[in-house]
Amino acid sequence: MTPIDTVLDQALTRVTDKVQATIPVDRQVRAAHLVKKAKRFAGLETPLVFTEEPIPDPADVPLTEIDLSNPFMNRQGKWYPYFARLRDEAPVHYLADSPFGPFWSITRYADIQAVDSNPKVFSAEPYIVLGQPPLEIEMFIAMDPPKHDVQRKAVQGVVAPRNLKEMEGLIRERVQEVLDSLPTDEPFDWVDRVSIEITGRMLATLLDFPYEQRRKLTYWSDTISGTAEGTGGTTHQDEMFAAGEELARSFVALWHDKAARRAAGEPDGFDLITLMQTSEDTKDLIKKPMEFLGNLTLLIVGGNDTTRNSMTGGVLALSQNPDQFEKLKADPSVIPNMVSEIIRWQTPLAYMRRVAKEDVHFGGQFIRKGDQVIMWYASGNRDERKFENPDAFLIDRPNARNHMSFGFGVHRCMGNRLAEMQLRILWEELLARFDRIDVVGEPEYVQSNFVKGYSKMMVQLTARSAPQESAEPAEEPAAA
Template identity: 80%
Template sequence: MPKTESNLIERTKVRASDILQATVPAERVIQGVSLALRAKRLVGGDKPLVFKEQPIPDPADVPLERIDVSNPFMNRQGQWYPYFKRLREEAPVHYQADSPFGPFWSITRYADIQAVDSNPDDFSAEPFIVLGPPPFNAEMFIAMDPPKHDVQRRAVQGVVAPRNLREMESLIRERVQDVLDNLPTDRPFDWVERVSKEITGRMLATLLDFPYEQRHKLTYWSDTISGSADATGGTTHQDDVFPAAQELARSFTALWHDKAARRAAGEPDGFDLITLMQTSEDTKDLIKKPFEFLGNLTLLIVGGNDTTRNSMSGGVLALNRFPDEFEKLKADPKLIPNMVSEIIRWQTPLAYMRRVATRDLHFRGQFIRKGDPILMWYASGNRDEAKFEDADRLIIDRKNARNHMSFGFGVHRCMGNRLAEMQLRILWEELLERFDRIEVVGEPGYVQSNFVKGYSDMQVQLTPKPEREQEPVRVEATSGA
């Protein structure tokens, strides 16, 4: 077929897709995809992945070529770091030919990860950034290459501009104070549910101008969509992902139109993410492209949820495992900003990002073919002894803590990194004001995932400072701007 004819057919397909997306509501598009995938499973006999936990052997007992760090139980069983340590030492660019998700390369040293992440020409972020295919191909700017990535990111990054962050700080502090002042001190409680999820849910509702009393839906949607078994080895079945995605699409479509109507009636523009998208020339018609609309909202929700939430829990666990560091912190609270960076390094809330080779190339002595998936294991790079001395320890005054790679490098560096740091800093400032001890009781529960390094539950017992023991408990706010 002549090239001009082929290009014409491709352009026609793109136009047809644009017309379809512009005329069919997002939730109906998702419903159609769900039905199509279900029919495909019935006809083709395809079965979604289901993971059953088995004891993971010591890494020294596994042949190098059989090491598979995509196992979603690695973190729960305490094996992630021993396996990565072996890969860094013996096969820093490692090929796994036969994982449940298909073949992939693992990049495990800090310098190598930085080299890949900073080179979007050879290592593409498209079409998705997790190991397995997501349940639906929603387009999001983190899984786009320049220049499209730059355009869509630019439309929303104003919400975390320095001026906005300064204006948000008092609101964040008020909401953190409200959460902490309503915690029990006479019994253990679930820190993940009462603190980490609650604070992040409140901030997500603020950033998105989402109904505050429905904020818990945001973390539910995030957990359900990011927990797909086929994509990350999680526990969410496809049949559960699609109803959550439909509800998300329906809610935010209604929010988009409501906000547009209010703005048309003269309401001043806010600095929330929906308004920023509506007022940008590049994204003002995003509602007409359901997959991009849904994809970017999912990105903003998951990105605003997992990093902050799991660092809030991980910091408490880390300071329990290294109690001398907590005493150091109480003696010198000025260490909090540096400690926040160290907590994010130690925790690494998202374990990796996926890239795809755009051409055949040689990298660190290995031949990588065009189209090969490549995982940049941030969780390994952040424990690389060549970069961080005594890397497995939490050291709150570590000199190079800010050099962690949890936020990535280059064009895809996390847009909300300063907001995440601010939330964590405020949390620890307020915790030190109130409590002498923050004790983890028993072992925490871990999320089943090869992507999210998170906690499902964590029992914590608080000991208030003597001067605060007689203070009355405040009543939790149920609404607010």
Template identity: 65%
Template sequence: MNIPFTLSSAVEPLPQAHAIPLDQLDVSDPRLLEQNIWPDYFKRLRDEAPIHYLPASPFGAFWSITRFDDIKFVDSNWKLFSSEPVIVIGDRTEDMELDMFIAMDPPKHDQQRKAVQGVVAPANLTQMEGLIRQRVGSILDNLPIGESFNWVEHVSVELTSQMLATLFGFPFEDRHKLIYWSDMATAVPEMTGAICDPEERMSAMGECAKTFSGLWHQRAAEQAAGQPPGFDLIQLLQNNEDTKDLIERPKEFLGNLILLIVGGNDTTRNSISGGVHALNQFPAEFDKLRADPGLIPNMVSEIIRWQTPLAHMRRIATEDVQMHGQTIRKGDKVVMWYLSGNRDERVIDQADHFMIDRHNARQHLSFGFGIHRCMGNRLAEMQLRVLWEEILQRFHWIEVVGEPEYVRSNFVKGFKSLPVKIHPK
């Protein structure tokens, strides 16, 4: 049963988690992340109902999987839990019936993923590091000193848009369109609870499809004229036997491009902001960082765990499955709440604490498990590592000077704004 949506932009305070009957606790409400009150809701489910069924919500009935080991089990068993036809909690709307390999099962998933994963192969990442460092340095050197500014806009979005333009071979001067299209693609009220004008979203998706169609034909013409093939995502798709005709399958063409844009945007962009915010909540960790910059790679993993940029992924049970005494029926919607699993005290010691020297910090759920494990995880980690290496060379402290604003969504756990002031060395 679906409950009608209320698309008001007002921020109505939500009740405390324990004030709601357990069988009515709805962790799909996008205001949980917007108001940053989600931890208590998910802790209650982990403690009292780790396999929790909600019979009615704006996104229909669904099971919530909230503990680390249970999420890992579901994510690692694609034969029991299918990714098709969509990986967000809400069902697809008519204007977003796109096909993308993250929402496919093998063998089609494997074929399409293989076509593009070369862009983040180790050799390519090594070559990209110098470019990333150069761009990070330029961004940081142009930040205002001694005055408040929005870290999300000036650093997180800027660095992410530059790297997306590089990965796609996209016109650099138009790079911010990639961020806009990513935001529009995930702002579907019926799918993620975000607030968006459907006409604006349709217009944005149309512009995205038209622009990338033009780039596809441009790349094809360049290769036909004898130019050597490049290594951007479009040419990788064109030069793979399974995806060379993707342009002739419009829903798959746009769907996979949106997937790659969103994948390259949200994880890195919100981890860049989340790291600054976390270090302000736990300032002693910044002292550790200054004393030992060698902790940066470990801190990057802790940032990604702490932030968990994508809150959930959904699956559909392909047969009846027993978990914790509950029977998940064939055809039921199953939602893995990564942000909850990343705070599961049963697996992660002091899970609500941000610790840059955490033992086994890479043991987190933010990249998923199994066949759908994040393709660009090493690129995201590298961008964050280089960013913090360059920050430490320039700044003594990045001070958060106001309350952050969070995105309204049950899928993207992100920042709209983060006001900061830089203190140079």
């Protein structure tokens, strides 16, 4: 970029920031929605629609035509055999044509780690999913250093060890409330009654969001992250924009309410809004509405999918492996390690997207500048080169904590310790109350190539024969 180009780019950025700062963010979302509707009406854009068809066995598909972006792969149980073939035959695999454009698939553990740890060559900008989200908002997970580092630093205090210790009692109390409300000896939907409910309660706490409206948080997360254009999901663009507009109004109001309470003398808390307002780097984030909206959306989605789907996936894994459940009941001290194994086995987010910043030789292939590069965490977590018998669910797996569900390097999940703590507490409290946790029928899965999630799973609980005290917290293992 020439000096004059740099000056022009900086001037354009200042003008854009000034315009954005004067227009309420919900109106900006509405304007973006109107533009999309106009393009659809004029025939300039055609929304993606996916129709489910049986996916063939991987051996029956030519190697060059393997398409891991199919949003029904997980529902039909086909991802893992396709991943296994690519790890063996084409660990750095190029697909020339897909509904989301051409892309490279990285499927081996060591290769994924190498890409994820090299932001100088592989950029996270401007978004982290295969498709292009209809609503273009800025979030720090889709930023490169140094801007990423500044914004992440402003909010990571909410999950600092001291704050986590203070939150543990509240998390346990809310988990106990949910579990004590569950029926025994009759089926109910675990996803709705436990996974979504506990996740909503914790998100409301972290954001200081009105507790009685907590279900809005998980709804907004599902709706905004579930468009066909972004992840192959089922959310219609109109519903997604409506959710984005409501989220924007709610959090702008929450920001100003929090600022007013602090100005009136209310002590600062450890919620994410307060942390943003008290950081020099983000105290004026409200003046950059789309960036403000993007980071709030990121914190909601990030706090929703990993914990919520691991809460469900863990129950399914133990139901499918009753010997492991018996082992757990015989030795509850294995819970922290089991939590890591649940997160490895489930891998709640299947991948992250990067874009090559320059031409690069990688894994015997030539990746050109601008190419999409997809790091398939769900494949790396089943890589035989890293994990012995990787498809098995083993609660005492020695290297379970080496899973890659939280990523590597500068983009490693900020809330990983909080997610682990929530899951640990859930299983400590479950063991104190129930002798059996049986999955009744087949789970229903989310349509997505990004979120490996559940929309419904019927479960039946059997109470312990004698009342038990809540479990004492197990000792956390050392970090890998």
